[in-house]
Amino acid sequence: MSPALRLTLQAFGQFVRTPTLGRRVAALLAVALLLLLTVNVAVFVMIGRTAEFNDTVEQVQQVRLTSRETLIRLVDAETGQRGFMLTARPEYLAIHEQAVRDLPDLLSELDALTTGDPDLEPRVERIQDLAGQRLDVMDRTIGLVRTGRIGEAVGLIRGGQGKALMDAIRVETAAIDEIQFTRLQFRTRQSEWAGHVTVIANALGGALILVLAGISVWLIRRYVIEIQDARAALDRLNAGLEHQVRDRTFELTRANEEVQRFAYIVSHDLRAPLVNVMGYTSELEQAGKVIDRQIVTIETRAPRSVDPDAVAAVREDMPEAIGFIRASTEKMDRLINAILKLSREGRRNLVPELLDMTAMVRSIADSVRHQTEAADAEVVVEPLPVLESDRLSIEQVLGNLIDNAVKYLDPSRPGRIVVSGEETAGGWITYRIADNGRGISDRDHERIFELFRRSGRQDRPGEGLGLAFVRNSVRRLGGDITLESELGKGSTFILKFPTRLILPAVGDRP
Incomplete structure (x- = not known):
């Protein structure tokens, strides 16, 4: 049975x-x-x-x-x-x-x-x-x-x-x-x-x-009367619960805004000394070039008067140190930009509109066509149900996921990325982005959504912020994202959104 x-x-x-x-x-x-x-x-x-x-x-x-x-x-x-x-x-x-x-x-x-x-x-x-x-x-x-x-x-x-x-x-x-x-x-x-x-x-x-x-x-009739009485009692109970939920929501919203404001301030304050470091690094690089030209002049006039250690320091040690400093500052700059992006996204007002998801995903697929053709891969977009949500957030979420799928394809076989969707019970819509790429280990299924965390071989550029940004955006839209993946066989990211985006009514404490 x-x-x-x-x-x-x-x-x-x-x-x-x-x-x-x-x-x-x-x-x-x-x-x-x-x-x-x-x-x-x-x-x-x-x-x-x-x-x-x-x-x-x-x-x-x-x-x-x-x-x-x-x-x-x-x-x-x-x-x-x-x-x-x-x-x-x-x-x-x-x-x-x-x-x-x-x-x-x-x-x-x-x-x-x-x-x-x-x-x-x-x-x-x-x-x-x-x-x-x-x-x-x-x-x-x-x-x-x-x-x-x-x-x-x-x-x-x-x-x-x-x-x-x-x-x-x-x-x-x-x-x-x-x-x-x-x-x-x-x-x-x-x-x-x-x-x-x-x-x-x-x-x-x-x-x-x-x-x-x-x-x-x-x-x-008697049952309806009983239901009406029970509903009235439930409404009274819900009124108290709604008041509590409104208070808690207000507190959480204010705490989230404070965290975002703090992240913005910290990122902004970090950028000032970072800019100084990057500027002084450039000046130090230019000074090294001046010193190198002076050493060349001295070598021409009196070769024996130049200390070999000084030459090595100017031509090898100093450029290498400057290169390390520049790489580190550039990475820090990218991280600060990513944090600022997360902070700005959290403060941006969402604008619901009816989205033609099939056309949107096909446009995203066309934007990465040069990458898929170079990798001998294809992006298949099946007919997708329409969604009422924020266009920019949805485009960023799907763009990140499709870009990741292309980035981590397995070069040993032709790549195939399939985007599908369906309406589910309870007023929800589910979209799937499935690929036959490298796959993700079971122990990393949750880890990859954390800030600055990545999975597998680190042979592709990135800071580990893309999926954290995706999950933050999906949750802000009232949805959820999960992963089904097996190492070596491919991955499927499952996005679940409400059919209509309901904006929270955030205001003064009632």
Whole structure:
């Protein structure tokens, strides 16, 4: 059993065991659904019975019609026979012959309609036998008339055999008609009874559903009143909590502003002596060049009067020391600039706007195309959901992440960077920047977001401030950033932002 299904069953079991209003309403709805199902079943059964009744009526009418048609055709045959005997005219015989041709089909149809019916099948067989005998008598009289023995033919008719056969056929036909009529009446009474029962069941079901609906409305009304009372109490509690949160937020905001102001002041104050060091370093370098030119002049005039140690100090030791000082001051300058950048970013006002993220990321990808082409790499930008946030901050975050992904690609395989995104539950949007580069060790997944901390081989330029700046910017936008990475296989930075940037209302203490 899957964990999701197990959790669902546990939650359902807890719901069933807990005597709550929701459970009562659910039970009433279940009973109402059961009643509706019962009514639907009753209607379905009634429809089936009606269809069966219609089939029975059709079959009864067809049997009655066919039996009567058979009798009519026998009477037509008899009429044609007598007309021919009286007038010897062939047109009467044509009536007889047409009726004789129709009778086999009618008898076959009647037999097919009554096959398997214990009440009708014997009677139909008797009609077939009697009809055959009657047609035989007719054929004999017609044959006698054709040979001129009219007296014998009249005598055969007067013998009454034909009349007796027709009377017997009429009796069987009437019996079939009576049986079918009785069945039709019985089926009609059954259908009427079933209809009445269905109407009563539907009426009772509808009444019960209305009663259950009324009970449900009453329970829901009471539940709504309880919810309103609980909400009022919760609002009162939240009012106190909001006041506390507002106070704490104000204090944290003020502390953060003080930290940013302190960082700005410290960075600004550090820059003044650093500029002096850098200026005096340049002057010292220029002085070294002047001394070197003077040594060259002395070497030209009196080579032996120049101390080799002094030459080495001026041409080797001093430039090397100046180079170290310059590299250190330049690094310190970069660090101060980065700290100032973080400080300024924290004080900058955010401006929410609707961002076409797909176009933005494609523009960033185009800006690093010369680097990706040189590294035999590609940046794939999938369709991204739009985001309402601060444009500059989002561009800086994504630019840093894509630039890092390009910087730390693995040269042993073609590079591939994929930027994707999706909307998630709760009003959030998630973006992923995935690459197949060097990857990051598990122990450094959190470390790389700290100031001045880097991971892996330090063969790329940087001070360890980029990801710290990224996380600070993401958090300021109300989002979060996490990392999924495996050393040697690549990294995926996961950015989660609210769909809309909500600016905090920071002001005076309330």
